[in-house]
Amino acid sequence: MSKKTKKWQAFMERNRKSNGYLMRKTIFNIGYKICRAILIFGLCFLIIQPLLNKISLSFMEEQDLYDSTIVSIPRHFTTSGYKLTAQLMKYWKALGTTTYISLLVSIFQVAAATFVGYGFARYKFPFKNFWFFMVILVIIIPPQTIMAPLYLNFTYFDPLGLVSLFTGKPVNLINTMLPYLLLCLGCMGLKSGLYIYLIRQFFRNVPKDIEEAAYVDGCGKFKTFYRIMLPDAKPIITSCFLFAFVWQWTDKFYSQMFLRKYTLLSTSLSGLSDSLDTFLKNAGISEKASMAYSSATVATGTLMTIIPLLIIYVFAQKGFVESLSQSGIKM
Amino acid sequence: MQKKKRKMTLATKNAITGYLFILPFIIGFLLFMLIPLFQSLRMSFSDVTVNPTAGGFVMEFVKLSKYNESINIDPEFKILLLENLRGMLVDLPATLIFSFFVALLLNQTFKGRGFVRAIFFMPVILSSGVIVGLEYNNAMLAGMKDVIQETSNSSSITTVLQDMLVTEGSQAGDFFQFIFDLIDHVYDIAIQSGIQIIIFLSGLQTISPSMFEAAKIEGCTAWECFWKITLPMVSSLILVNIIYTIIDYFCRSDNEVMEYISEVTISKMNYGLSSAMSWIYFVCCLLIIGIISLIISKKVYYYE
Structure with missing residues (x-):
């Protein structure tokens, strides 16, 4: 038996003893962590986005600026700006x-x-x-x-x-x-x-x-x-x-x-x-x-x-x- | 008994040294703050003409006419002022709640916490001075947003929600309008709250963990812990943050009222009028700070 399944079995055993409380708690914790990660990522992106936007704008040629199909990655890369x-x-x-x-x-x-x-x-x-x-x-x-x-x-x-x-x-x-x-x-x-x-x-x-x-x-x-x-x-x-x-x-x-x-x-x-x-x-x-x-x-x-x-x-x-x-x- | 020597006592010596240390501030304050402040107060009651031959400027006392002019005659000032004060009152709770929320998030342990904290603090460094002003003029971004909305032919979730919730005239509609206004400038709020986050964070970290432990043993849920422990413990910092936010708001370089006053001073050379305007603005802000801190300081809980 591999180590992982052993651990899983032990977890299930403990869960059974606690009437399913452990399972609920773990799921809740993981869900909370995921939500928090998404939230933090979103807020960080909100703050950094203008900076990233400026970086991409600064490398665009003039014709790229009018092209509505270009959002962030310049097609004609230039440093003349x-x-x-x-x-x-x-x-x-x-x-x-x-x-x-x-x-x-x-x-x-x-x-x-x-x-x-x-x-x-x-x-x-x-x-x-x-x-x-x-x-x-x-x-x-x-x-x-x-x-x-x-x-x-x-x-x-x-x-x-x-x-x-x-x-x-x-x-x-x-x-x-x-x-x-x-x-x-x-x-x-x-x-x-x-x-x-x-x-x-x-x-x-x-x-x-x-x-x-x-x-x-x-x-x-x-x-x-x-x-x-x-x-x-x-x-x-x-x-x-x-x-x-x-x-x-x-x-x-x-x-x-x-x-x-x-x-x-x-x-x-x-x-x-x-x-x-x-x-x-x-x-x-x-x-x-x-x-x-x-x-x-x-x-x-x-x-x-x-x-x-x-x-x-x-x-x-x-x-x-x-x-x-x-x-x-x-x- | 020892004979008393005719020497300075330690207290006098200390006082003299203390005054020596703060001497730069006293001189600077008198020369560059108090005198100009009185002059500006005098200017606001008078007609100022610059006269180089007479070695300076001539003031002619005109009573309250400059105040009258700035409120009743000047076309823009009153509107700008009211809008600005309203904006401040909207931004204040939003900034406080946002920064408190973020501080609570950052107070938990997770990977990359230092990095996230660095990002939240970055606007304090980068979005100051000229750069804030430029950010606002970025018509390019607004234009791009319009183009995207037209071409993609679909509306965002928020606009749909807004259409559903905001009904003209009703009380609830006004409230939702307020919320949507906040959502629209969440970016501004995020970049304004760097220092507030740090202040809250430092307050949260001083709460001793044993308090939470005791509460947990007594059967307190996390929700109750927040209202009974966390909030009272940082309540003094809420007052600090309120004052900081207000001051920051009206000293910011992209403040429209301040920009207008500078324009009147530098381009139109109307010193009396601009002084009157800035005094009106200053008194308004002092009133707001005074009233809010009076209300809040009664509810603040000091833990010693």
Whole structure:
């Protein structure tokens, strides 16, 4: 007798003893597992489908786009779409600038947020709750509310009348990177409040004994922060950095306001269909790109923009998810 | 008795160090948040003209006329605002239920759980900023759907069901219409709920298994366990998620009201009007957050 039939017999024996309960239970369990698998597959497909669709569109030739018999697999396989999009977006230059700016901005943001978060978590000082409420307020207030005065303030930059005291008139900072970096240093950049909140949450959970041991051994306040607490907080800082980098990469609002001078991937992506129209017009091919063609080009551009992010996500997936779930978000 | 030295106490020292650490935030908050916020409030009550020779901008006080203009005169703003708030109220329960459901699924053990979790979290990374806005303009997909429907000459199950269930005028018909609206944008809900799923998941994982064990021994079914243990234990996270969802909804880059306000600011240079609009919107959102969290926080159960 083979092993399988033996097992089956034993199962039937147990089933008989339990008056058929075991059988029912097993069937129910298997059915439940199948249903769950189908459900999970469906939901995953729902999320991935636009990405797959974009990939297939990006490899199609223009004639394939109008052919209703082609749904996902291109008949005329081509990579010319990528070449054209790269040219229109000034891809390599934009990629370089975007990487540089995103790195700079996220380093500034996370550095400021780390200091502030540590201060909130580890020290007692008057009006602490008030200031923390202000952090929450910063998360809630949409940046669009203060956009107009902020824009005007940086166009005529003159804090407390100091600049005009020295140079005689306010400076126009709007075409430099300085305003945005100042915002990031002041924790008012893109989603800075959220990073402060997450980092504070992390530092609060570090046991007090470590800090006290450091003090007893003669470590100063700043040195304790630098030598003891910072190395401990590496995971949360990394994940905040990753979030800052990724969100800065795709950000349109702040880039349009402060970084207009730079060719960024996000801004050139949002202007892609217009530049396709101009390109076709100048080349004398047609007055305006067809709906399908410009959509396919935009899909290619989107893919090219998110490919670096996808690579980061694949390698640092744990960093994104784990530290967020470990930080113990509680109200 | 020791003589008291004229030195700072530990508490004062700590306070000073604490303030040193949060100094960047205080400076940033005062310069780049509080002052602009007051200016924007002032702008919303005045007529702003940019005057480069006078070194800046001139404000002329006009009382509530900008608010009046944005609600009663501007053709688009009021419609957009109402539609947006309605959309938020529809999306909120849908996002919550969806993310809670997915978190429950992902909390069970099965093969490839990490992979599935990575997929659900992916939209947080990829569908932010410009890309969300582009997703909406993807008329290509909508066109393709129409073509497929015309050529295949058959209707989907949902449309047939919708025809059967949605009858004009009746209460139940409205309810079913609401459900079908949700089904139509289940994709939007799925890509919006990445962070909410993670928050719920982390909450579910902190519930100690001994609680379920005890309940099982007392004869609790899985259904009862869910209502008596799981739901109360994550109820504080429901509040967090509600607030997060609302904030996320009105800070999103494809928010039509926000887009309209930016357009008024940048293209039409009407700073007073745009400030008034954004204040109206902001106050609406604050009201919604306040009311909802007042209602919910009374039902939240804190387990310590």
